[in-house]
Amino acid sequence: MKKASLVVAAAIAAIHATGVQSQSAGGYPARPVRIVVPFAPGGNVDLVARALAQRLPEGLGQQVIVDNRPGASGLVGTHLVAKSAPDGYTLLAMANTFAVVPSIMANPGYDPLKDFMGVTLTCLVPQVLVVNTALPVRSVKELVALAKARPGEMSYASAGTGGTGHMAAELFNRHVGVKMLHVPYKGNAQAIIDVISGQVTMMFDQVSTSAPHIKAGKLRGLAVTSRKRSPLFPQLPTIDESGAPGFEDITFNGLAAPAGTPREALTRVHAEVAKAVRIPELRNRYLEMGVELTASASPDDFTAYIKAEFEKKAKLAREAGIKME
Known part of the structure; x- marks a missing residue:
């Protein structure tokens, strides 16, 4: 009886040791x-x-x-x-x-x-270049032509200095050779509202947050910033294919x-x-x-x-x- 108990105890110890070794061998993560x-x-x-x-x-x-x-x-x-x-x-x-x-x-x-x-x-997540619907442009080429005709007069909104929309707009300005006034906001919501109302001309925004406004006709989407079109707006071209080859900011x-x-x-x-x-x-x-x-x-x-x-x-x-x- 004593011998049998020792055998069982040894077997349990062996199983426990094997389990510990397996856990150790598995390594990361252990918690x-x-x-x-x-x-x-x-x-x-x-x-x-x-x-x-x-x-x-x-x-x-x-x-x-x-x-x-x-x-x-x-x-x-x-x-x-x-x-x-x-x-x-x-x-x-x-x-x-x-x-x-x-x-x-x-x-x-x-x-x-x-x-x-x-x-x-x-x-x-690509961004989309959106403009106020009253702006007389329907393409990136037309927007660039208008901005060059009115240097420093057109403005763009952003959710704040250094944000994705701000950096995309400045990259765009340099890529196509235009200058537009930056109007920073404390957050995205008010920036979109002011583009819709016409207080600001345009902005670069996430496709997901601009989608409802574009679909409702409150904003006009011109192009997306990625190298390939967005599944949300397959009809919208990329900026790269809209007269600004090589542009990408995703x-x-x-x-x-x-x-x-x-x-x-x-x-x-x-x-x-x-x-x-x-x-x-x-x-x-x-x-x-x-x-x-x-x-x-x-x-x-x-x-x-x-x-x-x-x-x-x-x-x-x-x-x-x-x-x-």
Whole structure:
């Protein structure tokens, strides 16, 4: 009886040891992963992060928690992740402003190239060039001709200095050789209202937020900023094909990790995101909102993407004199 008990005990110990070894061999992640969203709930960065947080646990085998840390145009949450342990358990959900802010702010408190490593893209969202319906233009070529005929008289709205709409408009001005007055707002809603009312001539806006106004005839869409047409407005050409060859300025979302994060963690999260964004039901649901879910080829590829975006926008900021107070 005693011998049998010893055999059972030995067997249980062996099973336990095997379980521990398997868990260890499985490596990352061994506990829940947190995605910090540096903006309030409800925006595109938040919605995409939450969609992924629902899908990733199936492949990772651990819960994924979304933690909203808004404040100071995204700086609060970004600083939090930059100072977190580089272990793969705290990730940052970010957008274009992550790469733009350090080029227009004197002391942003982080360096996107030194303090972070790219994990993967999560989505691409084109912007649409919209104008007040009373403006006598129906194409990008006509808009450029009118702006050149009225130098400095035409204006464009944006949700704020350094935002995606502001940077896209300044890039457009330089690309086609026109000069328009920038009218910054504290948020997107009032900017759209003033373009609709005619207080401001035009703006670059996310296709998703301008779509209802374009469909209702309150705004006129001229073209999208991506290299390919938007599923939301297949009839709208790209700016590239509308007389401004080579123009592209697309909004992106992605995941980044603190510098020094183990490659195992980066590649594991990247692989699971790549699987999630290919799920037809999820992909189609976001395409209907003008959002293309996608993943980078690799973490290194996304790090290079961030670097290229930072350098492109830093050059634009210097040339246009864009500074955030």
